[in-house]
Amino acid sequence: xxxxxxxxxxxxxxxxxxxxxxxxxxxxxxxxxxxxxxxxxxxxxxxxxxxxxxxxxxxxxxxxxxxxxxxxxxxxxxxxxxxxxxxxxxxxxxxxxxxxxxxxxxxxxxxxxxxxxxxxxxxxxxxxxxxxxxxxxxxxxxxxxxxxxxxxxxxxxxxxxxxxxxxxxxxxxxxxxxxxxxxxxxxxxxxxxxxxxxxxxxxxxxxxxxxxxxxxxxxxxxxxxxxxxxxxxxxxxxxxxxxxxxxxxxxxxxxxxxxxxxxxxxxxxxxxxxxxxxxxxxxxxxxxxxxxxxxxxxxxxxxxxxxxxxxxxxxxxxxxxxxxxxxxxxxxxxxxxxxxxxxxxxxxxxxxxxxxxxxxxxxxxxxxxxxxxxxxxxxxxxxxxxxxxxxxxxxxxxxxxxxxxxxxxxxxxxxxxxxxxxxxxxxxxxxxxxxxxxxxxxxxxxxxxxxxxxxxxxxxxxxxxxxxxxxxxxxxxxxxxxxxxxxxxxxxxxxxxxxxxxxxxxxxxxxxxxxxxxxxxxxxxxxxxxxxxxxxxxxxxxxxxx
Ligand code: AMP
Numbered sequence: 354x355x356x357x358x359x360x361x362x363x364x365x366x367x368x369x370x371x372x373x374x375x376x377x378x379x380x381x382x383x384x385x386x387x388x389x390x391x392x393x394x395x396x397x398x399x400x401x402x403x404x405x406x407x408x409x410x411x412x413x414x415x416x417x418x419x420x421x422x423x424x425x426x427x428x429x430x431x432x433x434x435x436x437x438x439x440x441x442x443x444x445x446x447x448x449x450x451x452x453x454x455x456x457x458x459x460x461x462x463x464x465x466x467x468x469x470x471x472x473x474x475x476x477x478x479x480x481x482x483x484x485x486x487x488x489x490x491x492x493x494x495x496x497x498x499x500x501x502x503x504x505x506x507x508x509x510x511x512x513x514x515x516x517x518x519x520x521x522x523x524x525x526x527x528x529x530x531x532x533x534x535x536x537x538x539x540x541x542x543x544x545x546x547x548x549x550x551x552x553x554x555x556x557x558x559x560x561x562x563x564x565x566x567x568x569x570x571x572x573x574x575x576x577x578x579x580x581x582x583x584x585x586x587x588x589x590x591x592x593x594x595x596x597x598x599x600x601x602x603x604x605x606x607x608x609x610x611x612x613x614x615x616x617x618x619x620x621x622x623x624x625x626x627x628x629x630x631x632x633x634x635x636x637x638x639x640x641x642x643x644x645x646x647x648x649x650x651x652x653x654x655x656x657x658x659x660x661x662x663x664x665x666x667x668x669x670x671x672x673x674x675x676x677x678x679x680x681x682x683x684x685x686x687x688x689x690x691x692x693x694x695x696x697x698x699x700x701x702x703x704x705x706x707x708x709x710x711x712x713x714x715x716x717x718x719x720x721x722x723x724x725x726x727x728x729x730x731x732x733x734x735x736x737x738x739x740x741x742x743x744x745x746x747x748x749x750x751x752x753x754x755x756x757x758x759x760x761x762x763x764x765x766x767x768x769x770x771x772x773x774x775x776x777x778x779x780x781x782x783x784x785x786x787x788x789x790x791x792x793x794x795x796x797x798x799x800x801x802x803x804x805x806x807x808x809x810x811x812x813x814x815x816x817x818x819x820x821x822x823x824x825x826x827x828x829x830x831x832x833x834x835x836x837x838x839x840x841x842x843x844x845x846x847x848x849x850x851x852x853x854x855x856x857x858x859x860x861x862x863x864x865x866x867x868x869x870x871x872x873x874x875x876x877x878x879x880x881x882x883x884x885x886x887x888x889x890x891x892x893x894x895x896x897x898x899x
Contacts, residue, residue, distance in 0.1 A: 363557035365534050366439035366525035368596045373399035376573060376599030382621050383427040384606035384613070386471050386494075390620075391428055395596060398432060403523035404516040405436025411519070412490055414442055414466055417533060421445040421465035421488070423456075423474040426583045426604040429494045429512060433469060434583070434592050438534040438553070439525045445536045446584040449474050450879035451546075457484035459538050459546055462755070469494055469512060473607055475504060482506050530554035536754060537586055539683045548754035549683050551587070555748040559686045560593035562717050562748075567693045569627075569654060569677075573599035576621055576649070580605055580614060580628035581657065585880045586687040589627055589654070589679075600625075611639030622649040629657035629881045630664060634819065637667055638842075647672055654679050654691075658882045659788060659806045661813035662711055680713035680788065684750035684761075684772060689722070690714035690786050711810075712787040713778070720746040723771070724780055729763065736781030739789050739802070743771035777802075794885055796825035796835050803835050803864045811859045812837050815852060817845035822875050822883045823866065826897050834897055837866040838888060840875055847871075868898055 361367075372379070377396035385391050409420065420437045422444065424430040437444040445463050447456055456477065460468070467490040470478050475493070482491065482505075491506050493499075497514035534553045538546035563569045569591075571577055577600045579588040587593070595602045603621045605614060614636050618626065633655060639645070653668060656679035668674040681687030692714030698706055716722050724732045724740035732740040743763060749772050752761060762770030777790045789795070789804040796803040805823035812821035820840040825833035841847050849869040856865040876887035 362527060362530035362553065364439070364525065364527065364530060364553045365435060365556050365593060368557065368560065368593055369395070369399045369402055369435045369439065370525070372596030372599060376596070379573070379599050379601050381428050381431065381602045381604070383604040384608050384617060385427060386425065386473055386607055387499075393428065395599075398428060399435070400521040401432045401516060402435035402439060403521055404519035405432050406440035406523045406525075407519040408516050409437065409440055409442060409467070412467065416441045416528075417443055418467075419443045419445045419463045419465045419536070420467045420469070421447055421460060421463065422584070423447050423449045423468065423470035423477065424494060424583065425471055425473070425606045426579055426588060427471075427494075427606050428604065429469075430583050431592055431602070431604075434535070434587075438556075440523070441526055441528055441532065443533045443536055443550070446587065448538070448582075448584045448879045449477060453477055453480040454484075455546065457481040459548075460485040461487060462545075463536065463538075463548065466490065467492065471607070472499070475501070479505055530557075535587060537584070537683055545757070547757045549586075549686075549750050550754045551686055551748075555686055556587075556590070556593055558719060559590050559688065559748040560597045562719050563590050563594040563688055564598050565717070567715075568688065568691050568717050569594060569625075570652070570693075571595065571598050571600050571625055575625045576601040576603060576623045578603040578605065578614075578618060578621070578623040578626040580609065580626060580632050582880075585657075586681070586683050589656070589681070589687055591627060609635075611635035611637070615639055615645060618650055619648060624649055624651045625653070626650060627654040627656075630655055630660050631658075631820070631877060631881045633664060633668075637664070638819065640672075641667075647674060650674050652677055656680055656687075656713075657880060659713075659810065660711075661810045662707065663810075663814045665707065665710055676710065678710060678712070678714055680776075680786065682774060684774075685720070685744065685746075686748040688717055688748075689720050689744055689774075690716055692785070695783060709785060712781075712785045714786065715784045716786070719748065720744055722780065722786060724778055729765075734780040734782055734784065736779055736785075736787075739777050739779045741792065742774045742776045742778040742786070742788075744774055745769065745771050794824070796823070796833050798825070798828070798833050798835065798863065799831045801863070805835065807860060808835055808837055808864065808866060811856055812839060812852065814859075815847065815855050817842050817847040818852075820875050820883070822885060822888055824885055824889060824892070826867075826892075826895065828867075828897060834867040835864070836868040836870060836895075836897070838870045838872055838875060838892070840873065841871060870895070 372395040464487045469492045497511045500511040579591040652675045665676045678692040681689040808823035828834040876884040878884040
């Protein structure tokens with residue numbers, strides 16, 4: 354017997370319909386490429402999203418055709434999320450920090466029909482446009498009078514001129530909720546990139562889950578700043594979760610330096626922000642010397658790579674901002690875990706609470722996790738045993754676009770497919786997961802594993818350290834030994850012996866790095882994470898001290 358409830362497909366268009374009707378006057382504020390600040394609200398955004406849908410129909414685009422973007426976080430990008438997905442096409446957000454050849458490769462692989470881009474990326478588009486074989490329409494996200502006459506891109510249109518004549522009404526089509534809504538290529542460092550293809554159903558379920566109090570916990574009283582880019586796993590789903598709860602949205606556009614982000618937080622009374630540690634590192638480096646404080650910020654989600662304890666301390670102790678440590682991946686839409694305390698932890702001393710906050714957190718309803726050994730056997734949740742982390746759930750990838758890379762899942766005895774995250778982790782009896790490493794970054798010394806994250810976190814706790822990366826170097830006796838590569842704060846002195854002495858008592862003696870290498874910068878990948886593959890290439894001639 355079936356239940357007798359109304360059967361409505363979960364479609365992303367319902368999010369914007371809801372926001373327009375119930376939170377029409379909630380603001381969306383964007384710093385633009387043009388340099389000014391644009392503001393309107395959900396009601397105005399919904400109208401323009403419908404104009405986008407009409408304009409796409411006008412181009413003759415078919416159902417499920419891919420519409421690509423090369424754009425910063427901003428209101429026009431948001432309109433595309435809903436206009437493209439809502440009308441049954443797939444919004445393909447391209448990471449502009451990738452190499453142009455990779456951008457062209459991705460566009461051809463996705464078979465993008467349209468590319469919409471910010472003026473910042475005109476030089477990139479000029480480089481790739483001859484190679485992008487499937488794109489028929491090139492649209493610059495600008496006013497009609499800002500369209501360059503000499504772009505070298507035949508038929509280039511202005512976004513504003515393109516949508517201006519379109520009607521503001523549009524009946525969002527109702528279709529199977531498993532239809533693709535958006536896609537994102539992984540920032541994988543080896544082989545060709547592979548795409549996660551998110552469905553309407555997975556996006557809406559993820560948006561619901563993200564809004565829960567122990568997850569993102571956002572509400573109609575929040576002013577939310579996604580610093581995490583809309584081209585990095587849909588800004589962790591915030592463009593979907595914010596309309597679901599009616600939160601004010603604040604978009605930083607291209608201005609991602611510490612000063613600009615801080616000023617935007619203050620100007621728009623942001624209560625809630627989200628970004629990778631490197632972004633917050635830049636902001637704290639701007640704030641600390643000038644002794645600046647926040648007047649509105651209450652919480653910040655930090656994820657994408659491990660959040661150093663020093664950063665959690667700085668936010669909480671110096672600025673009164675709660676850090677929500679989060680873990681996920683492109684293949685997971687992206688949220689898997691978020692770290693919030695349980696009731697029983699509230700009585701613990703602050704230092705004990707901090708040990709929990711450093712973990713990547715507990716699973717969100719909808720995500721199931723386990724750790725396994727090489728034979729695929731499940732390992733205990735004792736907070737010590739580490740193994741390969743596997744996940745399953747309705748917003749977790751079943752296969753890559755076009756079946757790239759074959760079947761990625763690992764099957765259990767019941768035939769259920771689990772996605773291997775490539776992370777090595779522990780799970781404690783309360784279900785808190787802690788990543789020790791990416792499996793390819795694990796350092797094995799004398800048969801024992803050393804967590805590069807632990808070693809980096811200690812270095813990051815030193816006041817003179819801006820960034821630290823721990824990598825394993827070949828060693829004749831121990832197989833590998835860790836070294837730590839460090840960027841120092843300008844104008845602060847720090848010597849090798851000083852940093853090595855700083856490790857004493859903070860970790861087991863044999864885990865202390867054998868050497869410190871000072872560098873001006875650590876290479877970052879397209880999503881702001883440390884690129885250890887590149888760092889290893891740079892240190893190819895490095896020899897461990899004897
Ligand atoms: P991406 O798909 O590019 O977002 O990368 C996902 C990977 O980033 C994960 O598999 C982890 O290795 C890493 N990651 C994400 N969040 C965290 C975190 N909070 N701590 C440690 N690693 C993380």
